Amino acid sequence: MSFREAELAALAARMGEQLLRQRLARERDAHLAPALPVGEVLAAHHLRGSGRAIHLVLTLCGLRGVGRRNAHAIELRQHALKLPRLPAAFEGFTLLHLSDLHIDAGERYLQALVERVQGVSCDACVLTGDFRFGTRGSSAPAIAALARLLPALPATTFAVLGNHDDLALGLGLEALGVRVLMNEAEALQRGGESMHIAGIDDAHYFRTHDLARARAGVPPDGCALLLSHTPQPYREAAAHGFAGMLCGHTHGGQICLPGGIPLLTEARAPRRLARGSWRFGTMAGYTSVGCGCSIVDARFFCPPEVTVHTLQRA
Ligand SMILES: [Fe+2]
Numbered sequence: 001m002s003f004r005e006a007e008l009a010a011l012a013a014r015m016g017e018q019l020l021r022q023r024l025a026r027e028r029d030a031h032l033a034p035a036l037p038v039g040e041v042l043a044a045h046h047l048r049g050s051g052r053a054i055h056l057v058l059t060l061c062g063l064r065g066v067g068r069r070n071a072h073a074i075e076l077r078q079h080a081l082k083l084p085r086l087p088a089a090f091e092g093f094t095l096l097h098l099s100d101l102h103i104d105a106g107e108r109y110l111q112a113l114v115e116r117v118q119g120v121s122c123d124a125c126v127l128t129g130d131f132r133f134g135t136r137g138s139s140a141p142a143i144a145a146l147a148r149l150l151p152a153l154p155a156t157t158f159a160v161l162g163n164h165d166d167l168a169l170g171l172g173l174e175a176l177g178v179r180v181l182m183n184e185a186e187a188l189q190r191g192g193e194s195m196h197i198a199g200i201d202d203a204h205y206f207r208t209h210d211l212a213r214a215r216a217g218v219p220p221d222g223c224a225l226l227l228s229h230t231p232q233p234y235r236e237a238a239a240h241g242f243a244g245m246l247c248g249h250t251h252g253g254q255i256c257l258p259g260g261i262p263l264l265t266e267a268r269a270p271r272r273l274a275r276g277s278w279r280f281g282t283m284a285g286y287t288s289v290g291c292g293c294s295i296v297d298a299r300f301f302c303p304p305e306v307t308v309h310t311l312q313r314a
Contacts, residue, residue: 015182019208027166051295067298074116077307082314083243085223089191096122097307099248100130100290104141118152125153128248129162129229143172158197162229163205183210185217199227215240231273238283245285250274252289256301
């Protein structure tokens with residue numbers, strides 16, 4: 001997709017001019033990438049052939065149907081997110097967290113996701129990236145699917161982009177009323193007090209994250225919760241003084257061994273950060289296993305989730 005000059009200038013002002021150029025170049029690379037890319041681009045997300053191979057193996061083993069049913073059985077999880085410096089007015093504030101939606105994966109999955117979030121009580125919503133099933137081509141099908149999901153979500157919804165998402169998808173989300181954070185922060189007000197939701201661009205494939213830029217919009221002693229697609233920049237997030245970090249990307253492994261042991265997590269981070277609740281120093285973290293699938297719409301020993309985080313003072 002080509003952007004108007006005014007759109008490019010606005011994006012550069014938000015995420016940084018050099019990082020915008022880097023992202024646009026990598027988006028072109030992703031579209032031009034061969035079927036079996038090499039080096040750092042060699043991730044399971046890009047191995048289109050592996051999807052067909054896994055599909056064939058599951059079919060031959062008679063597991064295709066159960067894997068798909070598992071993928072559509074989305075669980076609602078409750079989690080207490082204990083944040084240092086949380087203003088008293090935000091005690092009990094609830095955040096609905098969806099990650100790795102891969103929302104254009106099919107009609108039955110979209111219906112299951114809409115049904116899962118409909119009627120969930122929460123104050124705001126955060127979406128931690130990977131809205132598309134594929135990594136190239138038009139974002140229009142994903143944006144059309146998001147337009148059907150968003151009426152079931154709170155009016156106050158923040159998002160960051162993942163390694164599957166292009167800037168066209170980000171602008172499409174904003175046209176639907178979602179505040180997409182591209183190395184930015186936004187204040188939330190409640191009871192005369194404020195806290196911040198900050199968000200960085202994808203640190204896994206695009207590497208266009210800028211934690212200092214995102215943190216610059218937060219007062220030095222303020223309580224800020226970071227949205228990142230991947231848990232990978234957890235050390236830098238803690239060093240920049242974020243009280244908490246919400247992320248996804250790993251899918252918890254998606255296809256796991258009994259006991260939920262992942263075969264692959266696709267993240268340069270310790271395995272203890274690959275799913276659920278974790279802590280690094282004083283920073284509280286949570287990695288969603290995601291509500292969707294990539295490569296193949298199947299899950300084993302790793303049910304998909306949407307999560308309600310209830311904020312508490314640490
Ligand atoms: Fe994903």
